[in-house]
Amino acid sequence: MTLSLFIIYKAVLVILVFLISLVIAMYSTYAERKVAAFMQDRIGPNRAGPFGLLQPVADGVKMFMKEEIIPQVSNKFLFILGPSVAMFTSCITGAVIPWGTSLHIAGHDFALQVTDINIGILYVMAVTSIGVYGIMIGGWASNNKYSLLGALRASSQMISYEVAMGLAIIALVMTTGTLSLKGIAAAQTGWHWNIVYQPLGFLIFIICAFAETNRTPFDLPESDSELIGGYHTEYSSMKLGFYLFAEYINMFISSAIMSTLYFGGYNMPFIGRLGLSPNTMAILGVVFLFAKIFFFIFFFMWVRWTIPRFRFDQLMNLGWKILIPLSIFNMAITGFIILVLHK
Amino acid sequence: MNTLIILSALGIIALFAEIFRFRKALFPLILLGLGGAFFFTAKEYNHPQIFLGMMNFDNYAVIFSCAILIIAFLWFMMAKNYFLQETSVTDHFALILFSLVGAVVMVSFSNLTMLFLGIEILSVSVYVLAASDKSNVMSNESGFKYFLMGSFATGFLLFGITLIYGITGSFDLASIHTQVAANHDSGLVIAGILLLMIGLAFKSSLAPFHFWAPDVYEGAPTTVTTYMATVVKTAAFAAFFRLFSTCFAGVTGHWTDVLWWMVVLTLFVGNVSAVRQKSVKRLLAYSSVAHAGYIAIAVVSMGAASTSAILYYTFTYSISSISAFTILFIVSRHKGSKDISAFEGMSKANPLLSFAMTVAMLSLAGIPPTAGFFAKYYVFLTAINAGNTLLVLIAVIAALVGIYYYFRVIIAIYFKPEQQLVPIKVGPLHRTVLIITTILTLLFGLFPNLILGWI
Amino acid sequence: MTVYLFIILGVFAILSALMVVFTKNPIHSILYLVLTFFAIAGEYVLLNAQFLAIVNIIVYAGAIMVLFLFVVMLLNLNKETEPHKSILRQLIAVIAAGILLIVLVGSLKGADTMTIKPFAQNTGYIENLGQVLFKDFLLPFEVSAILFLAAMVGAVMLGKKDIK
Numbered sequence: 001m002t003l004s005l006f007i008i009y010k011a012v013l014v015i016l017v018f019l020i021s022l023v024i025a026m027y028s029t030y031a032e033r034k035v036a037a038f039m040q041d042r043i044g045p046n047r048a049g050p051f052g053l054l055q056p057v058a059d060g061v062k063m064f065m066k067e068e069i070i071p072q073v074s075n076k077f078l079f080i081l082g083p084s085v086a087m088f089t090s091c092i093t094g095a096v097i098p099w100g101t102s103l104h105i106a107g108h109d110f111a112l113q114v115t116d117i118n119i120g121i122l123y124v125m126a127v128t129s130i131g132v133y134g135i136m137i138g139g140w141a142s143n144n145k146y147s148l149l150g151a152l153r154a155s156s157q158m159i160s161y162e163v164a165m166g167l168a169i170i171a172l173v174m175t176t177g178t179l180s181l182k183g184i185a186a187a188q189t190g191w192h193w194n195i196v197y198q199p200l201g202f203l204i205f206i207i208c209a210f211a212e213t214n215r216t217p218f219d220l221p222e223s224d225s226e227l228i229g230g231y232h233t234e235y236s237s238m239k240l241g242f243y244l245f246a247e248y249i250n251m252f253i254s255s256a257i258m259s260t261l262y263f264g265g266y267n268m269p270f271i272g273r274l275g276l277s278p279n280t281m282a283i284l285g286v287v288f289l290f291a292k293i294f295f296f297i298f299f300f301m302w303v304r305w306t307i308p309r310f311r312f313d314q315l316m317n318l319g320w321k322i323l324i325p326l327s328i329f330n331m332a333i334t335g336f337i338i339l340v341l342h343k
Numbered sequence: 344m345n346t347l348i349i350l351s352a353l354g355i356i357a358l359f360a361e362i363f364r365f366r367k368a369l370f371p372l373i374l375l376g377l378g379g380a381f382f383f384t385a386k387e388y389n390h391p392q393i394f395l396g397m398m399n400f401d402n403y404a405v406i407f408s409c410a411i412l413i414i415a416f417l418w419f420m421m422a423k424n425y426f427l428q429e430t431s432v433t434d435h436f437a438l439i440l441f442s443l444v445g446a447v448v449m450v451s452f453s454n455l456t457m458l459f460l461g462i463e464i465l466s467v468s469v470y471v472l473a474a475s476d477k478s479n480v481m482s483n484e485s486g487f488k489y490f491l492m493g494s495f496a497t498g499f500l501l502f503g504i505t506l507i508y509g510i511t512g513s514f515d516l517a518s519i520h521t522q523v524a525a526n527h528d529s530g531l532v533i534a535g536i537l538l539l540m541i542g543l544a545f546k547s548s549l550a551p552f553h554f555w556a557p558d559v560y561e562g563a564p565t566t567v568t569t570y571m572a573t574v575v576k577t578a579a580f581a582a583f584f585r586l587f588s589t590c591f592a593g594v595t596g597h598w599t600d601v602l603w604w605m606v607v608l609t610l611f612v613g614n615v616s617a618v619r620q621k622s623v624k625r626l627l628a629y630s631s632v633a634h635a636g637y638i639a640i641a642v643v644s645m646g647a648a649s650t651s652a653i654l655y656y657t658f659t660y661s662i663s664s665i666s667a668f669t670i671l672f673i674v675s676r677h678k679g680s681k682d683i684s685a686f687e688g689m690s691k692a693n694p695l696l697s698f699a700m701t702v703a704m705l706s707l708a709g710i711p712p713t714a715g716f717f718a719k720y721y722v723f724l725t726a727i728n729a730g731n732t733l734l735v736l737i738a739v740i741a742a743l744v745g746i747y748y749y750f751r752v753i754i755a756i757y758f759k760p761e762q763q764l765v766p767i768k769v770g771p772l773h774r775t776v777l778i779i780t781t782i783l784t785l786l787f788g789l790f791p792n793l794i795l796g797w798i
Numbered sequence: 799m800t801v802y803l804f805i806i807l808g809v810f811a812i813l814s815a816l817m818v819v820f821t822k823n824p825i826h827s828i829l830y831l832v833l834t835f836f837a838i839a840g841e842y843v844l845l846n847a848q849f850l851a852i853v854n855i856i857v858y859a860g861a862i863m864v865l866f867l868f869v870v871m872l873l874n875l876n877k878e879t880e881p882h883k884s885i886l887r888q889l890i891a892v893i894a895a896g897i898l899l900i901v902l903v904g905s906l907k908g909a910d911t912m913t914i915k916p917f918a919q920n921t922g923y924i925e926n927l928g929q930v931l932f933k934d935f936l937l938p939f940e941v942s943a944i945l946f947l948a949a950m951v952g953a954v955m956l957g958k959k960d961i962k
Contacts, residue, residue, distance in 0.1 A: 078825075119924060122852040129860025133832070136867055140825060148871060155864050162861070179924060351944055358951065397937040434955040441948040448941060456938045464945045471952030506905070530905030537901070 001108050013114055017094045025248035026056040028297060035301040063241040071234050075141045082138025083235065083242035089131040090249040096120040097256050098182045100266045100286040103279055112286065113182055120181035121169055124257060125162070128212055132158045134246065135221065139231035150230025153312065154221035157211055160319040161218075165208035167327035168201040171334040172261060181257075185265030190272070193264040200330045202262045204323055209254040211319070214247060216304040220312055255296035256289070263292050344394050345383035346408055346447050349376060354440035361433040370423055373436060374416065381412045388797075396515060397454045404451035406654060406797050407581040411446050414573050414661045415439070420776045421669045422566035435475060439570065442468035446578035450585065455504045455514040458582060462500065462546060466493045469575060473563040485562025492545065492555040500542025506535030507590075516589045524593040533597050539586070540598055547579035549639055550609040553632045557616070560628030565675065568624065569668040572631045573661035580638050584653055588645055595645065602643045603734065609636030610741035618748045623671050624681045626748060627664070630707060633745060634660050640738060641722045644729030651798045652721040658794060659706065659714035659787055666703040666780035669773055670696050677767045683752060688761035696767060697756045699777040706784045708749035709742050714787035721795075804844050811837035824870045828863055835859045847922030 001009075030045065030052070037044025045052035070079055100112035117123060132155050139151020175197050176184045188194055195202050211218040222230030232243045259265060266285030276284070310318070353376040360369040384405055391401040398404075419439075426432045445464030452458045470493060474486020508514060510531045511522035523532055541552065548556040560568045591598060613633025620626040638660075641652040671681065673696065678685040690697040706715035719742060723735045769777070787793060814833040821827050835858045842851035931939055 078829075117848060119848050119852050122849070122856065126852050126855040126860060129856050129864075132860070132864055133867075136864065136871070137829070140867075140871055152868060152871060155868055159861060159864055347941075354944075354947075395937045396934075431955050431958070434951055437951055438948060438955070441944055441951070444941075444944050445948075454938070456935065457941065460938055460941050460945060464941070464948055467945065467952060468948045471948075471956060474956060477956065530908040534901050534905035 005108070009110055010114065013110075013112070014095075017099070017114060018091060021091060021094055021249050021252060022245075024252045024293075024297075025245055026060070028248040028251060029059065029244075030056050031297065032301050032304075035298065036305050039302075039305040060241070063238050066237040068237040068239070069234075071143060074143045074234070078137050078141035079234075080239070082134050082136075082141055083232075083239045083246070084134070085137060086131065086134025086246040087242045087249075089127050089134060090246040090253065093124055093127045093253045094256070096123050096181050097253070097260060098185045098265060099289060101186075101278070101282045103282050105279075111182075112282065116180055116182045119179045121173065121179050121184075121261075124181075125166060125169070129158075129162055131246075131250070134243075135231050138235070138243070142231070142234035144234050146227045146229070146233045147231050150221045150227050150233070153227075154214060154231060157214075157218065157220065157315060157319075160316060161208040161211035161323070164204055164319060164323035164327045165212065167324065167331055168198075168204040168208065169261075171201045171327070171331045172198050172205075174331070174334050174338060181260055185260050185267070188264040188267050190267070191269050193262065193267070195262045198262065198330075198334070200326065201334075202258075204327045204330065205262065206258060207318075207323060209258060210300070210303070211315075213250045213254055213300075215251065215300055217307045217310050218315060219309060220315060251297060251300050252293065255293045255300070258296055259289055259292035265289055344392070344398070344400065345387075346380050346412075347444055349380040349383065350440055350444045350447065353377075353380075354437045354444070357433050357437040357440060361431075366433060369433065369436060370419070373419060373440070377412055377416045377419070381409060381416075384408045384412065393453065397457050398448070398451045399453035400451050402798060403581075403585065403650060404447075407450035407577070408447050410654065410658045410661075411443065411450065411574055411577055414577065414658070414665070415443055417662070417665050417776055417780065418566075418570055418573065420772050421569065421665060421672070423772055424770055425564065425566045425672070435472065438468040438472055442472075442570075443574070446574055449578045449582040452582070452585070453516050453589075455507070455516070455519075458586060459497075459500065459504065461578075461582065463497065465575060465578060466497070466546070469567070469571060472567045472570070473559060475567065476564045479562075479564075481562035482564060483562075485559045488555055488562075489559040492559075496542050496545030496552070498542075499538050499545070503535045503538030503540075503542055506531050506538065510535065516586070519590045520593065523590060527594045527597075532594065536591055536594070536598050537601065540602065543579065543583045543586070544605060547576060547583055547639075548632050548635050549605050550612040550632065550636070551605070553609065553612065553635070556632050557625055557628045560631065561622065561625045565624065565668060565672040568628070569665055569672075572627070572664045572668070576631065576635065576638075577657040577661055580635075580642075580653055580657055583639075584642055584649065587642060588649070592645060599643055599645075602639060603731070606636050606639045606643055606734065607737055609633065609639065610738055614741045614744040614748075618744065620748070621683060622681045623683055623686065623752060624675075626683075626752075627667060627671070630745070630749075631664070633741065634707070636741070637719060637722055637738060640731070640734060641725050643734065644726040644731045646725050646729050648721065648725045648728065651795045652718075652725050654798055655714075655721055655787075655791065655794050656718040659718045659784065662780050662783050662787075663703045663706040663713075663715060666699055666777060666784065667707065669776055669780075670700045670703070673767060673769055673773060683755050686752060686755045687759035688756070689767070690757045691761055692766040693769075695774070695777060696769065699781045700756060701753050702781045702784050704749040704753050706788070708746045710746070712785065712788045714784050714791070717788060717791040721791075800844050804841060807837045807840045807844070811841070825867065828866050828870060831866075832859050832863050835863070842922075845922065849922060849924045849927055 033055070034044045034052075036042075045055040048054040048058045070076055095114040096117060098111075098113040098116070102109050102111040104110075135154040136151045139147040139154070142148075172184075172194060173179055175194065176187055178184060178187075184194070210216075214221050220230075221227075222232065227233070232240055235243060266282075266289045268284075268288045271281070271284065271288075353373060356372065356376075357369060360366050387400055388402060388405045391399065393399050419436075426435045442465045445461045445466075445468065448457055448461030449465060452461055470486055470490040472486075473489050474483050476482035504514070507519060507523075510526055510529055511519045513519055513522065526532055545552040545555075560571060563571065587598070610633060613629050613631075613636055617626050617629035617633060620629060634656075638653055638656050641649045641656070674685055674689070675681045686700070702713060706713035709715045709719040711717075719738075723738065726732075726735045726738075811834050814830045814837065817830040818827045818834065821830065835854060839851040839854045839859075842848070842854060
């Protein structure tokens with residue numbers, strides 16, 4: 001593969017991943033309303049376009065048109081940096097996710113993954129842990145008590161749940177023997193999904209994923225009834241849009257990661273028996289992965305409109321006193337079983 | 344290795360004592376465990392073992408581990424009553440046991456990573472213990488100061504290790520020794536050695552890196568201060584000497600001059616500052632700084648006899664210190680004051696306390712027939728053998744200053760008018776500790792070969 | 799190419815480290831420190847140590863600095879309350895640090911004549927790191943468990959309320 005071809009292929013892939021993330025985030029807002037409406041026996045948005053399909057576009061236009069307000073006392077640079085960091089970190093995670101196997105076109109191999117680094121999972125962890133800065137900086141720069149409280153809640157919550165999440169991932173890595181997301185996805189052919197080997201780990205992971213994305217029942221950083229809007233109280237216009245958007249992208253990305261880590265990624269049982277050509281298989285793999293992702297996004301919404309919010313001390317108790325011991329237990333059990341099997 | 348395992352297990356058992364409610368049984372269990380650890384350590388005498396190239400349990404390590412275990416045993420007997428009044432007694436004991444693990448690692452390391460880990464385990468536990476009297480501002484300040492200064496010193500130590508690693512390509516003491524000898528004129532070696540020395544001087548409170556010591560010693564609970572002055576100091580010097588005698592004995596030209604000046608400064612600062620103190624605790628703190636200076640003389644004049652001199656000095660100093668601090672603890676609890684005036688005229692009503700304090704003070708001052716005299720004698724002997732006559736002269740003058748302030752306490756006890764005739768209540772454990780330490784101080788003073796013969 | 803990148807990142811790291819010290823606002827100091835960690839992580843990547851780079855970001859930038867930020871925000875330290883230090887103290891500090899700098903520069907200047915060990919291509923890979931950590935350095939790895947346990951017990955002990 002020549003260098004120019006390589007660059008074009010990577011650029012196309014990056015832009016595709018980026019666009020898909022944005023579009024899915026956009027339509028997640030629509031889906032959220034529709035799901036909420038369905039659960040509450042309403043109709044939901046139905047005015048803009050057929051079935052209200054243009055509603056996200058209308059929302060976006062509205063966001064751009066709104067007046068931009070920067071509080072006088074706030075630190076202007078940090079005030080703008082906050083949402084930018086939030087958006088940036090949620091966008092760069094997609095780089096390590098294997099969206100499919102590879103396509104063979106004109107004698108070249110095009111892997112459907114932007115980059116395969118040998119520490120993919122850790123990269124995801126690192127980006128997640130940086131994500132909290134967006135919220136903290138924004139909340140602090142707003143110079144508002146509610147914003148600050150929201151930011152503090154967000155950071156303590158994310159740090160606490162990162163620990164359990166990391167420990168759950170360690171157990172997973174022990175079974176797979178690699179940190180590369182590509183390797184993990186490739187190892188789960190057929191029925192060998194990791195959920196079979198790591199049910200407890202998955203339970204911990206999904207709970208932590210809810211907490212990391214600040215979704216209900218862990219949406220304390222922005223709990224409107226207590227903190228008005230939490231860390232983005234002072235934000236308006238597209239900067240507010242960035243925060244909300246970042247949340248939806250995070251939801252999409254964490255769904256993708258859950259599908260890749262525990263639900264086989266692009267794999268589907270029995271599909272290998274159909275005897276399809278590799279390229280068709282690759283495209284089907286992408287379809288399967290997105291089907292799994294959409295299921296998880298729906299799950300996120302399902303939970304949001306079903307379960308009420310935690311109290312903050314309950315949240316901390318759950319994180320430190322239940323999830324972390326559980327994940328350590330999971331790790332020990334995993335290690336024990338591996339030891340027995342290999343003896 | 345057995346020592347490490349036993350001590351770690353004891354620490355974890357201590358943590359479980361809170362959950363499974365056998366706090367009452369914990370104290371005898373710990374004493375038993377320390378005894379067991381002592382037994383298993385002593386069994387390795389003359390059977391040097393190397394563990395994974397990281398720890399070398401040679402006779403040096405065995406003897407110093409045994410010394411530390413004995414001191415810790417006495418310390419537990421002394422500190423039991425204090426900690427039983429605290430709510431988190433198990434945590435305190437667990438931390439002390441973990442720090443003992445650190446101390447054992449510090450005397451037996453054969454790899455710089457182990458040295459670092461040992462120092463950190465010891466320090467982290469003691470930082471917390473120094474701040475353990477939570478309602479006392481002084482204790483908080485003490486813990487915080489110790490923590491900040493200690494981490495700063497660790498930074499120097501790590502930087503030194505980095506530079507040494509950079510030039511030798513190894514953390515292993517033996518290969519560092521050969522590599523350093525091969526590259527002895529490199530600037531990196533000199534800088535690395537100096538930075539290592541600064542880090543270790545912080546930990547063993549050698550001037551000019553002693554500024555934390557008086558405040559930390561004064562603020563921390565008296566029992567913790569005792570621990571710092573005895574176990575921590577012994578381990579720090581054992582590690583200091585082990586590192587420098589194994590790795591840098593071939594390049595003494597690079598570091599002895601610097602250490603020489605540090606010793607002189609320490610002797611001067613420690614003794615002169617101690618003269619002006621009213622509080623016995625602060626006096627003992629400065630005296631501990633001064634004693635660090637005396638011990639370091641044996642490091643400066645590195646020779647065949649240095650090891651035994653350091654062992655003898657640290658061990659006897661620790662025993663006398665435990666005695667002195669125990670009495671300070673008893674008296675200050677009774678009188679509510681740690682000043683010298685609290686000791687005035689207590690000789691008639693409290694003959695045991697007075698006698699034990701006198702022996703401890705005489706030993707710290709270095710008056711025969713106590714052990715402190717021979718401690719100083721052997722240290723000076725190494726210096727004279729190495730040709731450091733000037734250093735000995737300075738040290739003798741410093742010791743004379745020392746006699747002055749130690750005698751202030753003795754004079755207060757015996758020659759001041761009696762203020763109170765009610766005898767101070769001494770618990771059976773404290774009584775035992777005092778009797779043991781006093782007897783040992785006198786015994787080692789009369790028969791120094793009881794210790795010297797081992798190394 | 800990589801050499802220039804290395805130098806640029808190094809300069810960036812040093813400059814942001816200096817800004818940590820020179821800015822008056824503690825929040826800004828912390829954010830500059832985060833930048834420093836990122837620059838250092840970049841250096842690690844250039845030295846083929848991706849694992850160290852990512853762990854540096856997760857642990858330092860992602861966890862420790864967030865805690866710093868947390869504490870500063872909670873205590874509301876954004877006022878410049880630092881007491882003015884006397885000139886004499888500042889002078890002593892400058893002299894001491896200057897001497898250390900001279901010693902380090904002097905010692906490093908002599909280092910370019912040394913033989914450099916050949917660079918192994920896969921030194922920083924996580925597989926090799928695991929081999930080293932769990933074979934050569936197994937004992938320090940185990941002993942560090944005691945260190946963390948002690949630190950944890952200490953933190954809990956200082957943090958918990960006394961039940962009288």
